[in-house]
Amino acid sequence: MADPHGFLNHTERELPAKRPVPVRLMDYREFTESQSRDQLQRQASRCMDCGIPFCHQGCPLGNLIPEWNDLAYQGDLVTAGERLHATNNFPELTGRLCPAPCESACVLSISQPAVTIKRIEQTIADEARDAGLVPHPPERLTGKTVAVVGSGPAGLAAAQQLARAGHTVAVFERDDRIGGLLRYGIPDFKLEREVLDQRLAQLRAEGVRFRPGIEIGRDLQWGELRRRYDAIVVATGAQAPRAFDVPGRDLDGVLEAMPFLIAQNRRIAGDEVDEEPSAKDKHVVVIGGGDTGADCIGTAHRQGAASVTNLAIGRRPPTERAANEPWPTTPRIYEVQSSHEEGGERVFEASTVEFVGNADGKVTGLRVAETEFREDGSRGPKAGTERVIPADLVLLATGFTGPEPADLEAQLGVERTRRGAYQRRPDYATSTEGVFVAGDAGRGASLIVWAIAEGRAVAAAVDAYLTGGSSLPSPIPANAVSISL
Numbered sequence: 001m002a003d004p005h006g007f008l009n010h011t012e013r014e015l016p017a018k019r020p021v022p023v024r025l026m027d028y029r030e031f032t033e034s035q036s037r038d039q040l041q042r043q044a045s046r047c048m049d050c051g052i053p054f055c056h057q058g059c060p061l062g063n064l065i066p067e068w069n070d071l072a073y074q075g076d077l078v079t080a081g082e083r084l085h086a087t088n089n090f091p092e093l094t095g096r097l098c099p100a101p102c103e104s105a106c107v108l109s110i111s112q113p114a115v116t117i118k119r120i121e122q123t124i125a126d127e128a129r130d131a132g133l134v135p136h137p138p139e140r141l142t143g144k145t146v147a148v149v150g151s152g153p154a155g156l157a158a159a160q161q162l163a164r165a166g167h168t169v170a171v172f173e174r175d176d177r178i179g180g181l182l183r184y185g186i187p188d189f190k191l192e193r194e195v196l197d198q199r200l201a202q203l204r205a206e207g208v209r210f211r212p213g214i215e216i217g218r219d220l221q222w223g224e225l226r227r228r229y230d231a232i233v234v235a236t237g238a239q240a241p242r243a244f245d246v247p248g249r250d251l252d253g254v255l256e257a258m259p260f261l262i263a264q265n266r267r268i269a270g271d272e273v274d275e276e277p278s279a280k281d282k283h284v285v286v287i288g289g290g291d292t293g294a295d296c297i298g299t300a301h302r303q304g305a306a307s308v309t310n311l312a313i314g315r316r317p318p319t320e321r322a323a324n325e326p327w328p329t330t331p332r333i334y335e336v337q338s339s340h341e342e343g344g345e346r347v348f349e350a351s352t353v354e355f356v357g358n359a360d361g362k363v364t365g366l367r368v369a370e371t372e373f374r375e376d377g378s379r380g381p382k383a384g385t386e387r388v389i390p391a392d393l394v395l396l397a398t399g400f401t402g403p404e405p406a407d408l409e410a411q412l413g414v415e416r417t418r419r420g421a422y423q424r425r426p427d428y429a430t431s432t433e434g435v436f437v438a439g440d441a442g443r444g445a446s447l448i449v450w451a452i453a454e455g456r457a458v459a460a461a462v463d464a465y466l467t468g469g470s471s472l473p474s475p476i477p478a479n480a481v482s483i484s485l
Contacts, residue, residue: 003073006045013113014039021342025301028188028268030096031338035123037075043116044072050107054328055117058105060453060476061094063087065102065117072120081128084121087475089157089452090199092129093182095122096191098449099291105328129198135205138166144466147172147229149216152180153448154439155235156203157455158462161472162233163207165463170229171208174215177269180237184262187295189302189338193269222411231434231462234408234422235455238440242399244287248355253363257292257397264299279305283390285366286310287352288397291337296395298339308344309389313371313379316348351381356388365390400445419444426477428458429465436462442478454478 003009016035018024024031047069055065064083071080084091095118106114144167148155151173163169177183179196204210216225226232241256248254255277263273279300286296289312300308317334325331340346349371356365365388369381402420409416414430414437415423421444422437424430430437438458439451453475463470 003045006042006073007048007108007112010042010046011112013116014043015116015119018338018341024189025342028302030192031189034126035119040120040123041073041075044069044120046108046112046115047073048108052107054105054107055102055115057328058101058103058330060450060480061087061456062475063102063121068124069115069117069120072124077124077127078131080124081131084124085128087473089160089456090153091121091125092195092199093153093191094449094452095119095125096195097186098447099330101330101447101449104330107328110327129195133198133202135202136164137206138164140166141168142166142467144168144231145170145229146231146233146462146466147225148233148235149225150180150235150237150439150441151178151210151212152182152235152237152439152451154237154441154451154455154458155180155233156199157452158233158235158438158459159208159455160203160206161456161459162462163203165459165470165472167463167466169208171210172214172216172220172225173210173212176213178210178212181239184265185258185292185295186265187261187299188265188268189298190295217407217411222408226412226432226434230466231436233458233462234414234430234435234437234441235439235458236403236406236441238400238402238421238443238445240401240404240420241396242401244352244396244398246352246354248357248363251355251357251363252361253392254355254394255396257286257288257296257395260395261292261295261299264303277393279303279308279393281306282392283307284309284393284395285389285391286395286397288312288399289314289346289348290397290399292399293395293397294337294339296397297344298337298342300393300395301339301342301344305393309391310340310344310346311350311352311366311368311389312346312348313351314348315371315373351379353381353386355394363391363394366394400440402444403441424478426479428454428461428478434465436465437478450476 017033049066068080068083100118102117103114146167146169148159148171151171159169159171260277280303284300284305286293317332319334321331350368351371353367370385372382373379408414412432424437424442428436438454457474460470460472460474
């Protein structure tokens with residue numbers, strides 16, 4: 001603990017400045033400025049080096065947070081980067097995209113604003129990235145082969161760990177570029193693609209082979225893949241959208257959120273997008289109050305929407321931790337993301353009754369009502385409170401239910417759980433020999449930090465399956481549940 005009085009001398013939580021809203025709406029660059037070294041060291045000095053670092057409990061990766069906070073305070077970002085990468089394959093991604101359950105579990109947050117763990121992590125990771133990510137190829141090859149299906153954070157983490165263990169790894173991705181939702185689901189203003197591309201270059205240098213544009217079950221059958229490889233890791237994510245069955249759902253202009261976000265990311269990548277679902281000059285309504293909804297809001301603003309309204313069926317969360325969500329659990333509190341700062345209206349306790357359209361079949365508005373919370377725990381529209389909100393474009397960001405329909409069940413006999421995810425044991429193995437499941441495909445829609453943790457853990461399980469034992473780290477079992485989630 002380099003400064004035992006740091007948390008006493010620096011009680012304020014400082015974050016780097018954000019680019020001014022009028023400026024950042026003109027492009028898709030990341031919305032935050034870089035962090036000064038002085039601010040980094042001040043904030044890192046606030047870490048209390050607790051006897052029991054509960055931030056570890058909040059992080060499924062088990063990041064060595066007090067260690068790299070101390071190193072950052074001392075100005076040794078090289079060693080800090082080494083300690084950061086010891087537990088996390090992609091800290092530049094979690095530093096940008098993770099909601100930071102570690103900060104909710106920070107001991108300092110009992111009486112002060114939490115240490116800025118997430119931002120310190122990003123700064124350390126960016127420093128390492130700017131210095132050049134050093135590949136770590138294996139010293140020898142085992143002769144074993146592994147197919148990883150899906151190139152999101154779970155699949156990429158598994159691939160990197162397995163390649164470093166000496167296995168020959170091929171990552172299959174149905175899209176034309178590698179990255180999964182990191183590539184096409186996250187807006188560039190939250191993750192510029194150069195950040196992802198630099199990490200992929202490191203994986204290639206370590207021997208990972210990428211196979212984009214191949215959909216397993218269509219272009220190559222699951223059974224054939226199993227015959228070609230000694231093991232399979234299924235990391236296809238959970239992208240099946242939650243059904244939103246209200247009258248008028250089939251009107252033109254009522255879209256799922258992901259196709260809207262993917263189309264914009266493809267435009268930025270230089271692709272030609274047919275039938276562009278643009279928000280330009282339209283009254284946009286986004287249904288859903290989560291991260292995907294916020295991403296739609298920010299994208300709609302940058303496309304030049306005439307107005308943006310965000311509807312959430314539930315109550316507005318409190319601004320402070322509720323009594324039934326005590327430290328160190330992650331509380332559900334009112335969150336203002338960068339997209340919310342950029343304009344628009346947020347409406348809570350709003351239930352959609354129907355979509356309204358014109359004679360041409362195009363959406364013109366939504367009939368909504370106040371949400372009624374019933375004694376049986378259900379909720380729905382409250383009678384007598386209906387009104388119509390004008391809308392030319394409606395984006396449904398109401399969550400995901402599990403992996404999309406595939407032939408994995410029929411071809412390899414992998415079963416699904418009651419909630420729609422793929423069934424697996426605590427060691428990530430399925431009932432089918434040599435087939436493992438990691439990430440949202442087995443857990444359900446979750447956080448990027450859980451996906452990376454599961455990718456690292458499934459790699460250890462596959463390594464043990466192929467060689468009889470493994471020295472790879474295994475941070476969590478497949479059935480792990482953190483008190484911070």
